Amino acid sequence: MTETLAAVLLGFFATGYLVLGGADIGAGMLLPFLGRDERERRRVVAAIVPFFLAHEVWLVATAGLLIGAFPGLEARLFPGLFPLIVALVAGWIVRDVGLWARTQVAHVACDVAVTAGSWTVAGAWGWILAGLLTGVTDSVAGGAGVALIAAVVVGLFAVHGLAFARLRLTGRPLERARAVTGGAGDRATFAVTAAMLAVLVVAAGARIGLSGSAADDATLRLLVPALYAVLPLLLAGQVVTWRVFRHRVAAVAPGQPGES
Template sequence: MEIIAVAILGFFTLGYLLLGGADVGVGMVLPFLGRTDRERRLVVTAIAPFFLGNEVWLVAVIGILAGAFPELEAILLHGLYPAFSVLLVGWVVRDMGLWLRGRVDRRGWRLSWDAATVTGSWLVALSWGVVLGEILAGDVGRPGAAWAAVAGAAGAALLFASHGLAFAALRLTGTPHRRARGAAGRIGDVRTLAVTSAVIMVVVLAAGVRLDPTGAAADPDSLSFLVPAILVVTPFLMAAQAWSWYLFRHRVTEPVYL
């Protein structure tokens, strides 16, 4: 049962970083892709149908970690409390920016919330970089882990931004599409996204091996209750996600959301 619980935790963590990492990356490069208000609305439209659904995966990761791996949760939250605090702030600021930018029809208002979207996206990406960097270095919570935090933050910024550019190249049209494709590389939109996705998968798997969560799993009775329930709910979550992606599979041509 422990192996299944570990696989479920890895699956949802990977799902969030692949899906959520794309819209976070788009938020990071919003000023580059959108030079005018209309272009920025077009870029926001590209991620608008997905970002809340993608965040469900992160909520699931937190729930699984708390229920099935309480010892691991305590270690991570204690050792990486500053990084997770910044991540939470960035998450809230980014979502506020996306939700509020279109509530008032004034240029200054929209620019302010666009700035919030960009700032929040960078905070989320950098925070994840610190978390993953310290995990990979085996220095969670240690005073000498500053080098791992800095290296992880820099690597995550580059990876998330590249992942977002590749996703934007698949979703956008017109000038923003040309900017995204030119920055992401000309090996092809799908191939570029496949490369960034592969790198994220390698990082997540390496972090999982480094953490070795099997030794921090809950007692067998708790796992026997939690794991079957998660396995029942997961197909419905995946079906809803797939349906959302199918409905909004076409490239964005008009700024119609937020």
């Protein structure tokens, strides 16, 4: 019973990460497409930064749950996927450094770091998920089928990023995002791309056998109730974040304090 509850929690955080984290990663991938000059790119970055901390913690939580509640699965996945996980974390760091530095200095190297880092992260996820979907959990999968699925996943990240940009931006960057993603409403488009990513995680998760990989019952009986008890607090923080930053990022007139 506790094992099932732990598995539900693991699935919940993994899904949360791909839906939320995927949104700002996708927007980062398309930074040069959405923002064609320095001022437009500033606005795209400004659309991402209030969210990226709150979004990436879902992956930290997923990894923590894996280590704490399913050490057996972790011992199988991590060494098998070693180079992909190294690439994922390296891309993640490059992207975040780019975002942090961009909040202080407007340098083209920051934009390159954000874009290249986001593509690396999306590519690593594409490959990992493609492997899991084809049933390979203990090594890096290969072959044309895996490459095709990985490309589709990377594309999905990008489209989801555009849907996120449609919720956050105004003006020309918004028009560019709308032109690619079709005529449905902004919120409806985001809901559709989010659902597609969620289905992808659930499908990949269903292929991973969890049985026999959980932590000892004495540990789970303490860990799982504690995590469910704090869950409302975690979600409250996320809801507050989305409420506080619900407004679109507008252009700032030259000479305003926002311009530097």
